[in-house]
Amino acid sequence: MSTDGGHLLEIRNLSKTYGSGAKATHAIGDVSFAVDDREFVCVVGPSGCGKTTLLKCVGGLLRPTGGHVVLRGSRVTAPPEEMALVFQEYGRSLMPWASVRNNVLLPLRHKKLSRSERKALVEEALGAVGLTRFIDHYPWQLSGGMQQRVAIARALAYQPSILLMDEPFASVDAQTRGDLEDLVLRVREEYAVTILFVTHDIDESVYLSDRVIVLTHAPTEVKELIDVDIPFPRDQIATKALPEFTHLRGHVYRLIKREQAQPEQQLATATAVTKGDSA
Amino acid sequence: MTRRAYHSAAIAAEIAVPVAILLAWQWWTVQAQDPKFPRLSTILVEFRDLWLFSQFELHVVPSLIRIGAGFGIAVVLGIVLGIPLGLSRWGRIAAMVHIEWWRAMPPPALLPISVILLHSIENRQKIAFIAFFCLFPILLNTIDGVRGIDPATFETAQSYGVRGFERIRRIVLPAALPQIFAGMRTSLSLAVIMMVLTEYFSSTSGVGYVLLISKNTLQLAPMWAAIVLIGLLGYLLNLLLVLVERRVLAWHRGWRAATAQ
Numbered sequence: 429m430s431t432d433g434g435h436l437l438e439i440r441n442l443s444k445t446y447g448s449g450a451k452a453t454h455a456i457g458d459v460s461f462a463v464d465d466r467e468f469v470c471v472v473g474p475s476g477c478g479k480t481t482l483l484k485c486v487g488g489l490l491r492p493t494g495g496h497v498v499l500r501g502s503r504v505t506a507p508p509e510e511m512a513l514v515f516q517e518y519g520r521s522l523m524p525w526a527s528v529r530n531n532v533l534l535p536l537r538h539k540k541l542s543r544s545e546r547k548a549l550v551e552e553a554l555g556a557v558g559l560t561r562f563i564d565h566y567p568w569q570l571s572g573g574m575q576q577r578v579a580i581a582r583a584l585a586y587q588p589s590i591l592l593m594d595e596p597f598a599s600v601d602a603q604t605r606g607d608l609e610d611l612v613l614r615v616r617e618e619y620a621v622t623i624l625f626v627t628h629d630i631d632e633s634v635y636l637s638d639r640v641i642v643l644t645h646a647p648t649e650v651k652e653l654i655d656v657d658i659p660f661p662r663d664q665i666a667t668k669a670l671p672e673f674t675h676l677r678g679h680v681y682r683l684i685k686r687e688q689a690q691p692e693q694q695l696a697t698a699t700a701v702t703k704g705d706s707a
Numbered sequence: 708m709t710r711r712a713y714h715s716a717a718i719a720a721e722i723a724v725p726v727a728i729l730l731a732w733q734w735w736t737v738q739a740q741d742p743k744f745p746r747l748s749t750i751l752v753e754f755r756d757l758w759l760f761s762q763f764e765l766h767v768v769p770s771l772i773r774i775g776a777g778f779g780i781a782v783v784l785g786i787v788l789g790i791p792l793g794l795s796r797w798g799r800i801a802a803m804v805h806i807e808w809w810r811a812m813p814p815p816a817l818l819p820i821s822v823i824l825l826h827s828i829e830n831r832q833k834i835a836f837i838a839f840f841c842l843f844p845i846l847l848n849t850i851d852g853v854r855g856i857d858p859a860t861f862e863t864a865q866s867y868g869v870r871g872f873e874r875i876r877r878i879v880l881p882a883a884l885p886q887i888f889a890g891m892r893t894s895l896s897l898a899v900i901m902m903v904l905t906e907y908f909s910s911t912s913g914v915g916y917v918l919l920i921s922k923n924t925l926q927l928a929p930m931w932a933a934i935v936l937i938g939l940l941g942y943l944l945n946l947l948l949v950l951v952e953r954r955v956l957a958w959h960r961g962w963r964a965a966t967a968q
Contacts, residue, residue, distance in 0.1 A: 489866055513866040520859035524962040525881040534877060535867030566958055568965040586867060 435462035436622055437486070437590060441495035443647070444481050455481045457647030458495070463590070463624055468616060470633035471626045472680060473643030473651075474688040479626045480516075480594055482648065486624065487513050487592050499590070509539075512583035516595040518575040522567040522582075528554065529563045532582045553585035554578075556615050573604035577611065584619055591616075593625045597632070606664050609636055613662060630684065634676045635662060642683045651683055745928045754932040762917070767936070770902055770913040773830060774944070777837025778898045782891060784838070785845025789887075790879055792846075793853025810843040814901060822909050833905040840901050841894035848890025852883030885959045888952045895948055899941040914940070 444456040455478040463469050473479055484490040486497050488507040497504040499511070507513075512535075515521040522531050532550045541549070554560050557577040559570075567575050576596055583591055593612075597605045609632060616623055627633050633640045634656055642651040658672050667673055733747040745753075758767060792798045818836070825832035856879065864870070864878045906915025914933055921930040953960075 487866055489862060507866045507868060509868060511866075513863075515859065515863065517859060519966070520857050521863040523860070523878070523881070525884075525958045526877075535869060537877070538868060538870075538873055566961060568962045582867075 436465045436500060437463040438498040439486060440498060442485055442492050443494035444485060445493045454647035457649045459648060459650055461641055461650055463622060466620060466622050468623045468637045469639045469641060470637035471641045471643060472630060472633045474645050474684050475628060477643050477645050478648045483592055483594050483626050487511055510589045512586040512588035512591055514579050514583050514593045514596045516598050518579045522575060522578055524568055528565050528567060528578050531567060531578055532585050535586045549585045553581040556584060556618055557581045557611060573600045573608060576600060576608060584615060590622045590624060593623065595627055630677050630680045634673060634680060635667060640680060642680060645687050743927060745931060749928050750931040750935065753928040754935055757929055757932050758936050766913055766917050773833045773837060774898045774902050776834045778841050778895060780838035781841035781845055781894055785842050786849055786887060789846045789849025790853055790875060793850040806846065814840050814904060818908050836905050837898050837901040841898050844893035845890040848886045849883060852886030853879055856882045885956055888956060892948060895944055896941060903937060
C-alpha cells in the first residue's frame, strides 16, 4: 500500500453493505477522511446513519465491503494493537467476573511486558481516571459513569496511539457526561493520544474536538468537515458561551436537521413513483 | 424482627422439621413392631456401628472415591469438550445428534455391557460408568453457557487482541461458569445414583454392595442404615458443591443483584 499523505489514519472510499440482493442494506456509501497524529476528531450524523458501523470498520472489527482503512501506511484487516475501542455499553464490555484491576489488566496480559510494568500501567491508568481507590471493586459495584471510566482506563493502559470511542457517554446523566468529557480532554493530553469519537450529541462534538465530521444519512457519506478553532483548554461554561461555539453548533445542527428530513422525502418520492407505475 | 432473630428463627425451623419427622418415625416404629420397619433407634445404632467405625474405610471410602473420580472426570471432559462445541457451529452440527442419543440412554441399559466390556468388579468399570452419565448435564450446560455469552463480550476481547488460550481462560470459561455449575449440580446427584447402581450390580465393596448383601440376607436394620447413609451422602455432597459454587461465583450473585435493579 502507498504511504502518501503522512496521515496517522486514513479512511479511503469506505463502504459497507449488509446482506445481498434485494435485501441488501447499504449502511455506508462512500466515506473518506483522514486523521492526523494527536488530533481529536468527532463524527456526528443523523440517527441511524451507520456511525457505529463506520467505527467498527475503522477498528478492524468489521470488514468493509469496499475501500479500506490505513493506519500509518498499512491496511487495517484486524484490530491493530495501536487502537483501543471504548464501547457505548460499558455494562456489556466490562467483565463482571473480574475486578476493576483485572478488567484493565485483561488486554495487557498478552503484551510483552514484565509483571511490574503491567502493574504500573494499570495503576497509572486508573489514577488518570480517578479510580485508584476502587481498584479491587467489581465494575458492577460502581455507578455508570465510574464504569465508563474503568473502560477508558482499560483503553489507556493498552497504550494505543488512537482511541476509538463509540458514543461512550450516551447512557450517563448530563452532569456525569460533562465530567467525563473533561476527563477525556485531560487524559488526551496526558497520554498524547489521537481520538476518533462518535457521538450523536452536537454540543459534545464541538466541545471536544479539533474537527467535526458531519455524515449524511445512510448510505452514509461525508457531508462536511468542520474545523473547530476554539482554543484548549476548554471549559464547560466559558467555552460553551463563546460566539464561535454557538455558531459552530448551530451550523452542525442545521446540517444534521437537513439530513434527517431527506430520507423521508426520498421515501415519499419513491412511493409516489411506485404508485405511478402501477396506475 | 431483627436480622439476627430472623436468621435464628429460620435455622430453628430448618432443624425442627426433620427432628419432628424423626420423632414421629421412632414413635411409629415402636408402635408398629414390624420387622420390616425396625425402630429408628435400632437403625441409628446400626448406623453408628456400621458406618462410623468398623466399615467406614471398607465400604464408604471406596464409594466416595468412585463418586469423586467419576464426577471429576465428567467435569473435566464436559468443560474440555463443551467449550469448543459451544464456540463452533459446525462442531455442534456434527456432535449434537450423538450427544442427544447417548444422553437419552437409560443408565441401567448400559450396565451389563459396561461390566462385560470393562470386566472388572473393581473401580474401573464403576468410575467409567459414573463419569459417562455425569458427563451429559455438564457437557450440555457448558455448550449452552458458551453459546449464551454476550456478543459484546467477544467483540471486546477481539478488539483488544485477546485470543487463543487467554480468550478461553479469561473470557469464555468465567462467562460460562454459572451455567457449568448448574450442570455440575445435576451431575453430582446422578453420580450418587450411578454409584449405588454399579455397586448393587457387581461389587465386593461400597455402600451399594452393603445394601445388596443386607437385602439378600434379610438383615433389615443394616439395610435401613445404608439407606440413611446414601441419603446423607447425597445431601452432604450437594452442600459441599453449593459452598464451592458460592465462593467461586460470588461475583455472579452480586452482579445479578446489581443489574436487576
